[in-house]
Amino acid sequence: MERVVILSGAGLSAEQGLGTFRDKDGLWTRYDLEEVATPQGFARNPALVHGFYNARRANMRGAVPGDAHRALARLSTHGGVTLVTQNVDDLLERAGARNVIHMHGELSQALCHACGHRWQAPDEMSPEDLCPACAKPATRPDVVWFGEIPYHMDRIEDALAAADLFVSIGTSGTVYPAAGFVDMARHVGARTVELTLEPSGAIFDDVRPGPASETVPAWVEEVLSHGLGKGRR
Incomplete structure (x- = not known):
């Protein structure tokens, strides 16, 4: 075989x-990559990052x-x-x-950056969300950002x-x-x-x-x- x-x-x-990053109308032309797709950007402004991925999740749900x-x-x-x-x-x-x-990674998944637990992401995520495993407000989208493996x-x-x-x-x-x-x-x-x-x-x-x-x-x-x-x- x-x-x-x-x-x-x-x-x-x-x-x-579902927009690409690199074309002339892609996501990179409308968002600062350092702010929405790096661990450092998430640490600075988790609400902005969650908002970005909430929008992408909604876009994904509407696609076929x-x-x-x-x-x-x-x-x-x-x-x-x-x-x-x-x-x-x-x-x-x-x-x-x-x-x-x-x-x-996957937009449909959430990740706790404190304990590593993964679960099905809700439609809307926020910095106040608690991890269902460790109860810490440490949730993030389960996607690989620039600088991560x-x-x-x-x-x-x-x-x-x-x-x-x-x-x-x-x-x-x-x-x-x-x-x-x-x-x-x-x-x-x-x-x-x-x-x-x-x-x-x-x-x-x-x-x-x-x-x-x-x-x-x-x-x-x-x-x-x-x-x-x-x-x-």
């Missing part, structure tokens, strides 16, 4: 109205999975497929995807080390460690494919530009018609 690792980024969900999410969910039902996402939304899961690895790196690296095929979908390829995944895959002889609106410039065996709603379903249909990939290079 072929082993496929798929990395998805903001471009996977952009057409569903697109054709790309549904195609990946269909592919995930086949053995040997590992879905890794940089996105903090739940559209892959709502599309029916199995065993999604959220390396940057992404989640599940051991699982991701193990999957890459065994991959026959690596596919990058809708990610700029500029933020590490995810930017290094294609090199890790190439190092073990895996074929590499990039599906993205704007090619990252990294070295891939196959680059298919275009919106995720078009490139991803077409690629998944091709893969399922001919078997999961074509093995190592």
